[in-house]
Amino acid sequence: xxxxxxxxxxxxxxxxxxxxxxxxxxxxxxxxxxxxxxxxxxxxxxxxxxxxxxxxxxxxxxxxxxxxxxxxxxx
Numbered sequence: 143x144x145x146x147x148x149x150x151x152x153x154x155x156x157x158x159x160x161x162x163x164x165x166x167x168x169x170x171x172x173x174x175x176x177x178x179x180x181x182x183x184x185x186x187x188x189x190x191x192x193x194x195x196x197x198x199x200x201x202x203x204x205x206x207x208x209x210x211x212x213x214x215x216x217x
Contacts, residue, residue: 169209
């Protein structure tokens with residue numbers, strides 16, 4: 143889940159929905175396709191900005207969908 147250091151640095155993340163916002167975005171940030179990113183910034187992005195951000199990773203659509211839904215595929 144979200145590291146304690148992120149919550150201390152940005153306590154407003156505690157007001158966000160865990161299921162609808164934090165888990166999907168944390169799953170996305172944990173993927174190997176990301177470059178070094180600031181997780182606090184990803185958690186605070188508006189929905190529209192986040193959607194535009196993940197469009198950069200279109201080549202990994204299946205991986206993104208799995209991460210966003212919070213499920214893992216059994217391959």
